[in-house]
Amino acid sequence: MTQFVVDDLTAQLEQFRGNNYAVLQALQTTQEMIGFVPDSALDVVAKVCNVSRAEVYGVFTFYSDFKNTAPAKCIVKVCVAEACQANGSRELVDELHNQGFDVHTAKQNGNVQMEQTFCLGNCALGPAALINGQPIARATAKKLIEKANEVAR
Ligand code: FES
Structure with a gap:
């Protein structure tokens, strides 16, 4: 992700800042915004929600609706x-x-x-x-x- 996208995503996720129960919502917001959840977005979600990257990855991989590549049309x-x-x-x-x-x-x-x-x-x-x-x-x-x-x- 470019720095511009990281900044934009961080701004979008600001509503979840410090809320470690909002990882799922933050991932959903990310996917709605970008169309998928790039690897580098996991770090952004972890930082905003104040949880480890491993916790974010665990939620990301639990739900099959989350994609890490651009989806098909x-x-x-x-x-x-x-x-x-x-x-x-x-x-x-x-x-x-x-x-x-x-x-x-x-x-x-x-x-x-x-x-x-x-x-x-x-x-x-x-x-x-x-x-x-x-x-x-x-x-x-x-x-x-x-x-x-x-x-x-
Ligand atoms: S088993 Fe319920 S929709 Fe297929």
């Missing part, structure tokens, strides 16, 4: 929790894998990144998915790939 999250498995999410993940989207490693394919998640609260309409936060019910590989490519354009 389109992020697809496929639910692989029990109810969705009963409705075919395992087969969906396999089909997506066969189409070149690795849901397990969340490896980017062009401007699309697919990743697994656990329960989106849409269990009755599984397999459930999200495309950039928009819920998709009864997801199929065809439906997800078409919508993802549309969003990623």
